[in-house]
Amino acid sequence: MIDSSPETARGEDRLVGSDRVLVVLRVLAEHPEGIGLEEMAKAVGSPKPTAHRALAALRRAGFASQDGRGRYVLGDDFLRLAFAHHEARPDHVRIRPALVRLAARFGETAHYAVLDGREVVYRAKVDPPSGAVRLTSTVGGRNPAHNTGVGKLLLAWALPDDAAVTAWVDQAPLERRTPRTKVSAGELAEELAAVRERGYAVDDQENEEGVTCLAVPAFLTSSTRPSGAVSVSALAYRTPLPSLVEAVPEIHAILREP
The missing domain is CATH 3.30.450.40 (GAF domain)
Known part of the structure; x- marks a missing residue:
C-alpha cells in the first residue's frame, strides 16, 4: 500500500509505496500537458485506487495538482523547489x-x-x-x-x-x-x-x-x-x-x- 501507516505497514511495503510515488512523480514530469487518472494507472502498472493514493500523497505535499480539466500536473511547490535548486x-x-x-x-x-x-x-x-x-x-x-x-x-x-x-x-x-x-x-x-x-x-x-x-x-x-x-x-x-x-x-x- 502506498499510504500505509508505520504502525501497520511492513518495511518492504513502505519501500514499494515510496517507489511507486516516485514513479508517479516521474510520469507527471513527462506529461506537462497533464495526465488523467486512468492514463496514470496504466503508465505505472497499478490499479486506479493505488495510483490515486499516490497522486493524493503528492498533492498533499504540493508536488502535484489538478488542472481545470481534472488532469494531474506537477505542482507549483515542486517546480519552485526544482528551479531554486537548479539556479543555486x-x-x-x-x-x-x-x-x-x-x-x-x-x-x-x-x-x-x-x-x-x-x-x-x-x-x-x-x-x-x-x-x-x-x-x-x-x-x-x-x-x-x-x-x-x-x-x-x-x-x-x-x-x-x-x-x-x-x-x-x-x-x-x-x-x-x-x-x-x-x-x-x-x-x-x-x-x-x-x-x-x-x-x-x-x-x-x-x-x-x-x-x-x-x-x-x-x-x-x-x-x-x-x-x-x-x-x-x-x-x-x-x-x-x-x-x-x-x-x-x-x-x-x-x-x-x-
Missing part, C-alpha cells in the same frame, strides 16, 4: 553532464569557460575516454580571449560592434600565439562579426598549433545572454575543424538534453 547549483556543475556527452561523442576534450576581462577562465573540463591523446588545459587555467574559440564567442557578445572591438584592442597589444592568431583590430572585428552572424566561434590553431576548437554559447542564467561558452577542442589531425563545423546542430542538441 554552480554553472560548471550544471553544464558538466553536457560536457561528458560531448567528450564521449567526439572523442575530444570539452570545456566550459567564462570571460574575465581580456582572458577566459576554464570552469570545467571533461577529457575524452581513456586511450585518446588529451589536452593540457586545466580547470582554473586562463588564455587570452582573442585567440580562443570560447573567448571569441564571448567577446562577440561583450563587444557588439566594430567600434567597441577597436577600442578594446587599443587598450593593450594582442599576443600572437601562432602565425594564425588575429592580432589587429580589423581582423578581430571581422571575425567577431562572423561569430555574431553564425552563432558559433572557431579557433583554427590560433592558440596552439595542431589544436582546433569550436565554441557555442551556454545560456545557464539568462535566455538572452550567455553565462559562458562550451567548446569541443580537438587535435587537428584527428578531428579537422570542418567536421566540427558540420556538427554544430548536433552540439546544440546535446546541450539541450536534460
